[in-house]
Amino acid sequence: MAKPDVLTPQAQDFPQWYQDVVAKAELAEGGPVRGSMVIRPYGYAIWERVQAELDTRIKAAGAQNAYFPLFIPESYFRREAEHVEGFSPELAVVTHGGGKKLEEPVVVRPTSETIIGSYLAKWVQSYRDLPLALNQWANVVRWELRPRLFLRTTEFLWQEGHTAHASEQDAHLYSLRILRDVYEDFMVNVLAVPVLVGRKTDKERFAGATTTWATEGMMRDGKALQMGTSHELGQGFSRAFGIGFLDEEGQQRHAWLTSWGASTRLMGALIMAHGDDHGLRVPPRLAPVQVVVLVVKAEGGTAEAAAAVVAALREAGVRAELDVRTDSSFGRRVVGWELKGAPVRLEVGPRDLAEGSVVLCRRDSGTKVPVGLDRAVAEVRKALDEAQGSLLEEARRRLGAGTVECSSVEECQEATLSGFARIPGSVLATRADGMDGEARLNAMGVTVRLLQRPDGSLPAADQDLNELVAVVARAY
RNA sequence: CGGGGAGUAGCGCAGUUGGUAGCGCACCUGCUUUGGGAGCAGGAGGCCGCGGGUUCAAGUCCCGCCUCCCCGACCA
Structure with a gap:
């Protein structure tokens, strides 16, 4: 009987x-305020794993964790022209506190x-203080008109590094x-999502940055x-904040900064890169x-045997959980775990x-095989x-098969209905109908995701567009 | 902000020419079950978005308000 x-x-x-x-795997649901999100225990458990893996890599790259205030004086944002221009449309501003109007409004970061x-x-103060590498795990707020759980919410969680x-x-x-040792490594080796790496165009660059590097993944659609x-x-x-230091020659110089971040949006990547019709x-x-x-079912000593297997798995360093809820039907529990x-x-x-055996079922492939109890941990x-x-390999094949070489803006339209298109960087600057190539792509709902060298490697920060390839796609 | 919808049980919905509230899922109790979303029986759960009006009587008709969702310009 078909359910x-x-x-x-x-x-x-x-x-x-x-x-x-998102709903049925009990990852998250919307909060009472539009665009806000409640992350449920299972969703948060996954996020904690993301945090743990990223945090290890961030520390290995020499950054230390710290914490800075949620509330920022509004005037700080006006000090850097591009930055304020980029962020002002999505700021949440606190105007009242303690029952009184504030002298200076406070921005929620x-x-x-x-x-x-x-x-x-x-x-x-001194070149001896450099480099200085900080990271913080925090929530941030960007007022959103079109929220989607994990992908675009008004409040989200992330890490932001500042050096x-x-x-x-x-x-x-x-x-x-x-970019490589923290983000790419995590995404490929832990998240099993084969990301493309590259540089953002001026239009897609972070507000206030000279260069933005990014990792970009292909979802199953x-x-x-x-x-x-x-x-x-x-x-x-x-210059805006007076971050200066004396170099070895006693010259006053301005420091060179970086910032970098990854957010709960990665949960969306996990879901959409690997999920299938049975779930996550x-x-x-x-x-x-x-x-x-x-x-x-609870007979023949199953509960005791299962508990022993869980103990053996945990002993071997495997994150194992016991499900003895035999008041709920077998099928329901299987569907739930899927x-x-x-x-x-x-x-x-x-x-x-x-x-003397148990049945080992794999979620990625759906295969089921009996294995002897004594070999359970090894299997x-x-x-x-x-x-x-296998998940990484499957995603790699999808990325390869879904990427098409194109030579014009027009060809990209069809290619990006189902995947990525690669076009010569020179096309982006080619004007027609009074617009450059990038604007014409944007007009049809397609954006330039990355600029790369033709072989897919990272370009130089200032490398000429004509020597590069643009990866274009519809984007979340 | 411009266009289009919807507010009824936790969720998804029905509710006829006005007559005092219903279905599915979920929930509770009991029994039988458990190898791919169990079955039967019983049960609990409602300011029908808010305010006014018409009427003997309003979820239903009229007026006003509020909220939410979908579609068009930015964003991790």
Whole structure:
């Protein structure tokens, strides 16, 4: 007897599928204020794994965690012209406090360049103070008119790194180090999303940056998602906030800054890059629950055997959870864990136990095989390794197959209905109908995601457009 | 801000020519179940967005207000 679909099929309505997964996998729901979001325990458990993996890499790159205020004097934003222009439409401003109108309105941080800059100005005095690398885990607010859970919410969680360097070259190298060793490494090796790396066009650049580097992933509907950005800020903020230092020769200089961030939007990447019609598929290295040991029914010593398997798995360093909720039907629990995307499920039933085995089910491929109880831990570890590789490989194939070489703006229109298009950088500057190529792409709902060298490698910060390739796509 | 819809149980919805509130899912209790969303029986749950008006009587008709959703310009 055919049950109705658990989720709206992706092929039928991808945005609806996305909303269904977020709700049914118990990741998040909307808050009472438009654009706000409640992250539920399972969603937050995944985010905590994202944080842990990113935090380790950020610290390995030499940055230290700190915390700066949520409230920023409005005047700080006016000090850097491009920055204020870019952010003013989406600021939330507090005008009252303690029952009184405030002397100066206070901005709820949309990002912290300004307030951190004001402290860097105090802390940086000498070239010996540099480089100074800080990171903070925080919430930020950017007023949104079109919210989508995780992808675009008024308040979101992220990490933002802020560094000061003695030279432009040092700042440049550091921003690339973060891009590759923190973001790209995490996304490929943990999230199993094969990202493209490159430079943003002037139009897509962060407000106040001289250069923005980004990682971009392809979702299962062929649209692009920006997943982590690293900015070279030049000396603009240093001049605005007086971040100066004496160099070895006793010369007063302005510091070169960078900033870089990745947000809860990565949850959207996880969902849309790997999820299928049965729900989430969480890569094992990320999964808060790598294995669920499911008691089929409470007879024949199944509960005891399952508990022993969980203990053995945990002993071996596997994140395992026991599901003994036999007051709920077997099928319901299976569907529930599939929705949540637990990479491996071990089914422990009386029939299996009689044979001295359990059934190992893989979420990524749907395969089920009986394994001997004595080999369960080893088989689970093998399955987790294979699932991690297989999810990445599947996403890589999709990215490859969904990327088309084009030579004109017009060709991009069709190509970007289902994936990415690569066009010569020179096309972006080519004018027609009174618009340049990038504007014509934008007019048809397509944006330039990245500029790369033709072989896909990173360009120089100032490399001429004519020597580069533009990756264009519809984007979230 | 411009155009189009909707407000009824936790969620999704129905509610006829006005007659005092219903369905599915979820929830609670009991029994039987549990190897891919269990079945049966019983039960709980409502300021019908808010305010006014018409009427013997308003979820339904009239007026006003509020809120939310969808579509067009920016954004991780």
